[in-house]
Amino acid sequence: MSDATALVERMAREARQGARLLGQAHGEAKNRALGIMADTLLARRETLKTENARDLAAAEQNGLGAALIDRLRLTDRGIDDMAEGLRQVAALPDPVGEVTGLAPRPNGMLVGRMRMPLGVIGIIYESRPNVTADATALCIKSGNGVILRGGSEAWHSNRAIAAALAQGLEAGGLPRQAMQFIDTTDRAAVGALLRCDRFVDVIIPRGGKGLITRVMAETRIPVIKHLDGNCHLYIDREADLAMADELVFNGKMQRPGVCNALETLLIHARVAPAFLPEIAQRLSSAGCELRGCPRTRELLKGAAPVTEATVEDWDTEYLAPILAIRVVDGLDQALEHIEAHSSRHTEVIVTRDHRRAMRFLREVDSAAVMVNASSRFNDGFQFGLGAEMGISTDKLHVRGPVGLEGLTSQKWVVLGDGQIRR
Amino acid sequence: MSDATALVERMAREARQGARLLGQAHGEAKNRALGIMADTLLARRETLKTENARDLAAAEQNGLGAALIDRLRLTDRGIDDMAEGLRQVAALPDPVGEVTGLAPRPNGMLVGRMRMPLGVIGIIYESRPNVTADATALCIKSGNGVILRGGSEAWHSNRAIAAALAQGLEAGGLPRQAMQFIDTTDRAAVGALLRCDRFVDVIIPRGGKGLITRVMAETRIPVIKHLDGNCHLYIDREADLAMADELVFNGKMQRPGVCNALETLLIHARVAPAFLPEIAQRLSSAGCELRGCPRTRELLKGAAPVTEATVEDWDTEYLAPILAIRVVDGLDQALEHIEAHSSRHTEVIVTRDHRRAMRFLREVDSAAVMVNASSRFNDGFQFGLGAEMGISTDKLHVRGPVGLEGLTSQKWVVLGDGQIRR
Numbered sequence: 001m002s003d004a005t006a007l008v009e010r011m012a013r014e015a016r017q018g019a020r021l022l023g024q025a026h027g028e029a030k031n032r033a034l035g036i037m038a039d040t041l042l043a044r045r046e047t048l049k050t051e052n053a054r055d056l057a058a059a060e061q062n063g064l065g066a067a068l069i070d071r072l073r074l075t076d077r078g079i080d081d082m083a084e085g086l087r088q089v090a091a092l093p094d095p096v097g098e099v100t101g102l103a104p105r106p107n108g109m110l111v112g113r114m115r116m117p118l119g120v121i122g123i124i125y126e127s128r129p130n131v132t133a134d135a136t137a138l139c140i141k142s143g144n145g146v147i148l149r150g151g152s153e154a155w156h157s158n159r160a161i162a163a164a165l166a167q168g169l170e171a172g173g174l175p176r177q178a179m180q181f182i183d184t185t186d187r188a189a190v191g192a193l194l195r196c197d198r199f200v201d202v203i204i205p206r207g208g209k210g211l212i213t214r215v216m217a218e219t220r221i222p223v224i225k226h227l228d229g230n231c232h233l234y235i236d237r238e239a240d241l242a243m244a245d246e247l248v249f250n251g252k253m254q255r256p257g258v259c260n261a262l263e264t265l266l267i268h269a270r271v272a273p274a275f276l277p278e279i280a281q282r283l284s285s286a287g288c289e290l291r292g293c294p295r296t297r298e299l300l301k302g303a304a305p306v307t308e309a310t311v312e313d314w315d316t317e318y319l320a321p322i323l324a325i326r327v328v329d330g331l332d333q334a335l336e337h338i339e340a341h342s343s344r345h346t347e348v349i350v351t352r353d354h355r356r357a358m359r360f361l362r363e364v365d366s367a368a369v370m371v372n373a374s375s376r377f378n379d380g381f382q383f384g385l386g387a388e389m390g391i392s393t394d395k396l397h398v399r400g401p402v403g404l405e406g407l408t409s410q411k412w413v414v415l416g417d418g419q420i421r422r
Numbered sequence: 423m424s425d426a427t428a429l430v431e432r433m434a435r436e437a438r439q440g441a442r443l444l445g446q447a448h449g450e451a452k453n454r455a456l457g458i459m460a461d462t463l464l465a466r467r468e469t470l471k472t473e474n475a476r477d478l479a480a481a482e483q484n485g486l487g488a489a490l491i492d493r494l495r496l497t498d499r500g501i502d503d504m505a506e507g508l509r510q511v512a513a514l515p516d517p518v519g520e521v522t523g524l525a526p527r528p529n530g531m532l533v534g535r536m537r538m539p540l541g542v543i544g545i546i547y548e549s550r551p552n553v554t555a556d557a558t559a560l561c562i563k564s565g566n567g568v569i570l571r572g573g574s575e576a577w578h579s580n581r582a583i584a585a586a587l588a589q590g591l592e593a594g595g596l597p598r599q600a601m602q603f604i605d606t607t608d609r610a611a612v613g614a615l616l617r618c619d620r621f622v623d624v625i626i627p628r629g630g631k632g633l634i635t636r637v638m639a640e641t642r643i644p645v646i647k648h649l650d651g652n653c654h655l656y657i658d659r660e661a662d663l664a665m666a667d668e669l670v671f672n673g674k675m676q677r678p679g680v681c682n683a684l685e686t687l688l689i690h691a692r693v694a695p696a697f698l699p700e701i702a703q704r705l706s707s708a709g710c711e712l713r714g715c716p717r718t719r720e721l722l723k724g725a726a727p728v729t730e731a732t733v734e735d736w737d738t739e740y741l742a743p744i745l746a747i748r749v750v751d752g753l754d755q756a757l758e759h760i761e762a763h764s765s766r767h768t769e770v771i772v773t774r775d776h777r778r779a780m781r782f783l784r785e786v787d788s789a790a791v792m793v794n795a796s797s798r799f800n801d802g803f804q805f806g807l808g809a810e811m812g813i814s815t816d817k818l819h820v821r822g823p824v825g826l827e828g829l830t831s832q833k834w835v836v837l838g839d840g841q842i843r844r
Contacts, residue, residue: 020761020787023785023787024784024785097784103806105804105805105806109795109799111799111805111806114783114784114791116787118817118818119787119817201817201818202817202818216642217642220638220639222644222816222817222818224818240840243839243840246840246842247840247842250842250843254842254843339442361536361835362446362519362536363445363446365442365445365538365541365833366833367833367834368833368834368835368836369536369833369834369835369836370835370836370837370838371836371837371838372837372838372839372840372841373531373836373837373838373840373841374838374841374842374843376842376843377531377836377838377841377843378834378836382527382843383527383533383834384525384527384533394644395540395541395623395624395644395831396540396623396624396644396646396818396819396831397818397819397831398831399831399832399833399834400833400834401834409817409818409819409820409821410821411787411788411789411790411791411821411822412789412790412791412800412805412821412822412823413783413790413791413792414790414791414792414793414795414799414800415792415793415794415795416792416793416794416795416796416799417665417794418662418665418668418669418794418795419794419795419796419799420668420669420672420676420796420798421672421676421796421798421799421804
C-alpha cells in the first residue's frame with residue numbers, strides 16, 4: 001500500500017467517525033460552528049493572501065493563462081464572500097431529522113420518512129479556492145463528513161482555507177475529523193480516494209470534463225456529477241418576439257462561459273424571417289459568433305455574419321460567445337433535436353400557446369425545463385436553495401442544482417406499539 | 423461485437439424509443455394496458471403452465487433442490503396472483519407528471535419540480551418467474567422502459583410470461599418496444615446489458631449476493647440494489663417484555679428466510695435474566711438455533727441449548743432459523759454494535775422510554791428504523807407503497823422498499839413571463 005493510499009484510508013476512516021457525530025449534531029451547534037469558521041477565515045485574511053500569493057507566483061512561473069490566474073486569485077472581496085457564504089449556509093433551515101409523511105397504517109403503526117446525511121462525501125475539485133469553503137459549508141450543514149481534494153495549482157490557498165475551517169469547526173465544538181483535507185500533492189491520492197468505498201458514500205467531482213471522466217472510470221462509489229451544459233431555447237410560432245429577443249440575448253451573453261448559458265437556438269420557420277436578422281445583429285455587435293443551418297444562413301444574408309453549422313455544432317457546449325441556430329418546422333422537430341443533442345441540462349421554450357408550453361414541460365427530459373424564462377436561472381441561488389454544490393445532470397438521486405437536500409436522503413421510520421406481522 | 427452484444431444493444435435502443443413514448447402516456451392509457459396485460463396472462467394460463475413444466479422437468483433433471491423447484495413452480499394460484507398484481511399496480515396513483523413545490527421566486531417566475539420516469543431500467547433477476555410480471559408492471563406504470571433478463575432455470579416460464587405481457591401492452595395501445603425480454607440464454611447478454619450505458623439509465627439486480635456483486639463489479643450504470651439484511655432488535659432496560667417476546671419471535675420466526683427477518687438480538691443486561699430464558703425456550707421449541715455471547719450462555723444454562731457466537735455471527739445474515747444473542751450494557755453499546763455490524767437494512771428498539779426511542783430513531787442509519795414494531799414490516803406493501811421492486815440498502819436515491827416513486831426522479835420546471843438574469 002502506497003503512502004498516499006494509507007493516508008487517504010486513514011482520513012476516510014476518521015471522516016466516517018466524525019460524520020457519525022456530526023450527523024447527530026443539532027442545527028444550533030452546526031450554525032454556531034459555521035459562524036466561527038467564517039470568523040476564523042476573516043481572522044486569517046493575511047495568511048490566506050500570503051499562501052495565495054505562492055500559488056499565483058507558481059502559476060505565473062508555469063505560464064498559466066490570465067483567465068486561470070484570475071480564477072486563482074484570492075482578493076479581499078473573495079475572502080469576505082467566502083465568510084459571507086458560510087453565514088448564509090448557517091442561516092438555511094437544517095435538513096437533517098425532518099420527518100415527512102408520518103401516517104398510520106391500518107394496524108395502527110405510524111410510518112414516515114426521516115431525512116439523514118449521506119455519510120462521507122469526497123469532493124475532488126479543480127476550481128477556484130473558494131470551493132474549499134463553499135463545499136465544506138454545505139457538507140457540515142447537511143451533517144456529512146467531507147474529504148477535500150483540490151487542484152495542485154491552488155494547493156497553498158486551499159490548504160490555508162481548509163486549516164482555518166477545521167480550526168473553526170473544532171472551536172465550534174464539532175468533531176474536527178469530520179473535515180479532512182488531503183494534504184499531499186501525490187496524484188495517487190485521488191485514485192486512493194476513488195477506491196475508498198468502505199468509508200466514502202458519494203464522490204462529487206467539480207471541474208472539467210477530463211476530471212469527471214476520470215472519476216467515472218475509476219470509482220464504484222456513487223457519483224453526483226455535472227457533465228455538459230448544451231442548453232437549447234426554442235421559439236414557438238406564437239411567441240412574444242421582443243421577449244424572445246431578451247431571453248436569447250440574456251441566455252447567451254449574460255455570462256457565456258457557464259453551464260446554463262445557451263448554446264443552440266431553435267426557431268419556428270414561420271417567425272424566423274421576422275426574428276433572426278434583428279437578434280443576429282444584436283448578438284454580432286456584442287461579439288457573438290453565429291453558426292447556422294442553411295435556412296438560417298439564407299435568412300441572415302446581408303444582416304449578420306454566420307458560418308455553416310456542422311453536425312458537431314449541435315453537440316457542442318461552446319462555453320464561449322458562439323451560438324448555433326437552426327430553423328425548424330415546429331415543436332415536434334424541436335423536441336427531436338433536443339432529444340438527439342441535449343445534454344439534459346436546461347431547455348427553454350418561448351411561447352404564448354399554453355398547450356405547447358405544457359407539452360414542452362412534460363416531454364423534455366432535462367434537469368430544468370422552462371417556459372418564457374432565461375436558461376441562466378438554472379442555479380441553486382436562483383431557485384431558492386440558498387447555495388449549491390453544483391448542478392447535477394444525472395437522473396438518479398438529484399437533478400439540477402444540488403443544495404442541502406441533495407446531500408441527504410430519507411430513511412423509513414416506524415413508530416409502533418407492539419405490532420407483529422401475521 | 424458478439425451476437426449477444428448486438429442483440430442487447432438493439433433491444434436497449436428500442437427500449438429507449440419506447441420509453442420516450444411511454445413516459446408521455448396518460449395514467450388512463452397505462453392502467454388500461456396493465457388490465458389487458460393481466461387478462462392476457464389469464465387467457466394464456468395453459469401455455470404458461472406448459473412452458474413452466476419444461477423448466478420444472480429441466481430443474482429435476484439438473485438435480486435442483488426441492489425448495490428451488492418449489493419457487494420455480496407456476497401454480498394456478500400463482501398465475502392468478504400475477505394478474506391480480508398487475509391490477510393492483512394499475513389501481514395505484516400515477517407518479518409521473520406530479521408537480522410539487524411550485525412557488526414564486528422574488529422575480530415572479532414560478533419554480534417547482536415535476537416527477538419523471540428514470541428512462542430505461544434493466545432488471546437482472548434470478549428469482550421466481552412472477553418477477554417478470556411484477557417488475558414489468560411497476561416499470562410500465564412509472565413510465566419507464568424495461569429490459570428483462572431472467573435466470574436460465576426459469577427460462578421458458580419467463581419467456582412465456584413476457585410474451586403475454588408484451589402482447590397485452592401492445593393490445594392496450596402502448597409501445598411494445600418499451601418492454602424487452604432478452605430471449606437468449608447466452609450468458610454474454612448480461613455483460614452486454616451492463617455495458618449499455620448509452621441507453622440504460624439504471625440496473626436493478628434481484629437475486630443472491632453473487633449476482634449483486636457481479637453487477638456492481640461490471641457496470642458503470644447506476645444500480646439500485648439490495649445487499650444484506652443483517653437486522654437487529656435491541657431490548658432496552660425499560661421495555662414491555664411481553665411485547666419484546668412477541669417482536670423477537672415474529673421478527674425471527676414468521677419467515678426466517680427473508681431479508682427483513684431478525685438475525686441478532688441485543689438485550690440490556692438488566693432485563694436479560696428475566697427475558698432470555700423464556701424467549702430462548704420458545705425459539706428452541708420452534709426449531710430456532712441460538713448462538714450467544716458469554717453472558718447469554720451463562721443466563722441460558724439449563725434453559726435452552728445455545729452455542730458460542732463467534733465474531734462472524736455478528737456479521738452474518740442467516741436467512742434461516744438461527745438467532746445470535748448479545749447482552750449489552752446499554753443503548754450506547756447497542757448502537758456501537760449496530761454501527762459495526764448492521765447491513766443498514768432494518769433495526770428495531772423495544773422500549774417504553776421516549777428519549778431513548780428518539781435517540782435510536784435519529785442515530786441508527788438504516789433503511790428502516792423502528793420503535794416497538796416487528797422488523798418484518800420493512801416491505802413495500804406493509805409501508806403502503808402498494809407494490810415494490812425490492813428493498814434498497816443503498817443510501818442515494820432510494821432507501822428501503824422501492825415503489826413507483828423510487829423508479830422516478832424530479833426535474834425542475836420554471837414558468838416565467840420573460841424573466842432574464844441581471
